[in-house]
Amino acid sequence: MSSSLRVSPFSHAEEIDFIQLVKITLQRKKLVAAITVSAGLIAVACAFLITPTYEVSSVLRPAAINELDALNRSEVYKLPPGEALTKVGASLESYETRLGFFRANPGFFKEFEAPGRTLEQSFEEFNRNSISLILPDPRKADSLSAYIKLEMTYPKGVDGVSILNGLVNYAIDTEREQIASDMRVIIKNRLTEIAGKLDAARANYEVDKEAKIASLSELDNLRRAQLQDERKALRAQLKTLRTDRVAQLDEAIGIAKSLGIRKPSTPSLLGDSERSPSNSVMRTEINNQQIPLYFMGVEALEAERNALMKRKSDDFTEGRIAQIAKELQLLEANREIEVLKSREKEDLFLAGVQPLRAEEARLRNLSIDMAGVKLVTIDRPAQEPLTPFKPKRLLVVVIGIILGFIVGCALAFIWAFIRNRQSFYRTLPISSSGAGATSLDGEPPRIS
Structure with a gap:
């Protein structure tokens, strides 16, 4: 009876411990x-x-x-x-x-x-x-x-x-x-904004100035027309009064001629002259009633009528006409309008722009040394x-x-x-069959 047995190379070897590892290390x-x-x-x-x-x-x-x-x-x-x-x-x-x-x-x-x-x-x-x-x-x-x-x-x-x-x-x-670039842009934008506000203020000023000139011119024209109308009415009134006066004088001359009054007289003097022709008596008459015009006598009345007929203008008889002429003369030129039109530095008269001008001057003069920041x-x-x-x-x-x-x-x-391992394989017995040579691949021989 035969049997086969595989034997591990370390089946009979002693267990390897740390001391053996040290020994191996020292050996090598x-x-x-x-x-x-x-x-x-x-x-x-x-x-x-x-x-x-x-x-x-x-x-x-x-x-x-x-x-x-x-x-x-x-x-x-x-x-x-x-x-x-x-x-x-x-x-x-x-x-x-x-x-x-x-x-x-x-x-x-x-x-x-x-x-x-x-x-x-x-x-x-x-x-x-x-x-x-x-x-x-x-x-x-x-x-x-x-x-x-x-x-x-x-x-x-x-x-x-x-x-x-x-x-x-x-x-x-x-x-x-x-x-620095951002600051330049910001300053430029603010200056542009300020310039826009100043332009708007100038435009408003121009509108206000033109409106004021137009208003002053309108008031002058209205006042001039009113004065001219008043003078024309006064002249017509004076002419009517002169015509009425001439008519009164004509009527009084007729009465005076009928009464034979050539010289100025009074009612009492007219009655006494019929009774006593003496001219050596001086009379003083006090009367609170208005003496009729024909008592002025024909000569005085005709002289006044002739003067009125020759008159070409009645303006000197009314002081208001001279006053109207004075006012019309003043209205020929409105000095306020002339001053408004002759302004040279109109920016000085812009209203509410002082803060803008101060800010503009500050921004233009703003100088920051960015190299030192x-x-x-x-x-x-x-x-x-x-x-x-x-x-x-x-x-x-x-x-x-x-x-x-x-x-x-x-x-x-x-x-x-x-x-x-090599030493182990060398110590193995050889089989009777002669087939017990140890192979190099690690496979142990068979034992019968």
């Missing part, structure tokens, strides 16, 4: 040391051959209030320190600002350029991998004040300090120019780093040595395992 210490030293040398070579990468940073904080006082007191542009810091931070993060600095300083970025890539592609790699903007965490209460931190990593051979400081200054200058405080400019950011050479060498030691130990264990 030259191998382990050689691999460890080789790995360490490779790590040292990598640590010193890999291009070092450096890191620099710059911290910006809000400017003092007095730095922005001139800008805020202009009443044109309000910019608190916190808002100024935000504007500069937005400019630093702006793709356009970074690209503008990249284009303005091509000498700084030669290391980032590569054949076959455009300027924008080279900048895109730099912008994506080399520079970052860090803001304070609003959830943390330990931050004493707002700040903006700009970090940049760069390989050896690149002037990262100049690039970062230059970018910060470029962003600040860009934002300062933008503020400090938008932010550079709390920490970029400084030349003392050590590279990566690689950490000591750490790389230590890791290389550790990995070399681990690999050396692993090879020593594998070598020991293979030797033990």
Whole structure:
């Protein structure tokens, strides 16, 4: 009866413990040391051959209030320190600002350029991998004040300090120019608005002046017409009175002729003359009744009638006509209208424009030295780093040595395992059938 049995190479081997591992390592210490030293040398070579990468940073904080006082007191542009810091931070993060600095300083970025890539592609790699903007965490209460931190990593051979400081200054200058441009636009718009209001005031003044001139001319024309009508009525009245007077005189002359009164007389004198022809008596007559006109006598009445008949104008008999002539003469020229028309600097007479003129003069004379306006405080400019950011050479060498030691130990264990397996197969008995040669593939022979 025959039977077959598979025997594991370690079926009779002792159990491997930590002490055995140490023994194996000590037995192959030259191998382990050689691999460890080789790995360490490779790590040292990598640590010193890999291009070092450096890191620099710059911290910006809000400017003092007095730095922005001139800008805020202009009443044109309000910019608190916190808002100024935000504007500069937005400019630093702006793709356009970074690209503008990249284009303005091509000498700084030669290391980032590569054949076959455009300027924008080279900048895109730099912008994506080399520079970052860090803001304070609003959830943390330990931050004493707002700040903006700009970090940049760069390989050896690149002037990262100049690039970062230059970018910060470029962003600040860009934002300062933008503020100056905004101020110019605001001032221009306000001056345009003031000019429009002044033009409206001039138009209103012209309308008011023309209306006043028209009103004065109308009043003069009305007054002139009234005076002329009054003078015409007075002359007609005087003419009628003269005609009536002539008729009265004609009637009185007729009566006087019939009574034979040639000279002026009185009723009593007329009665006495019929009784006594003496002319040596002087009489004084007191009478409260009006003596009839014919007692003036024919001679006096005819003289008055002839004078009235020869009269060509009755104006001198009425003082109101002379007064009317005087008023008409004054109405020939309205001095107020002449003064209104002869004004040269009419802007001086515009109403309610004094504040506008004062604001216009202030805006035109407003001068702010934007170069002296400090938008932010550079709390920490970029400084030349003392050590590279990566690689950490000591750490790389230590890791290389550790990995070399681990690999050396692993090879020593594998070598020991293979030797033990070969020794095991050599000690196995050979079968009587002569077919008990141990195969190299690890399959043990069959035992009958």
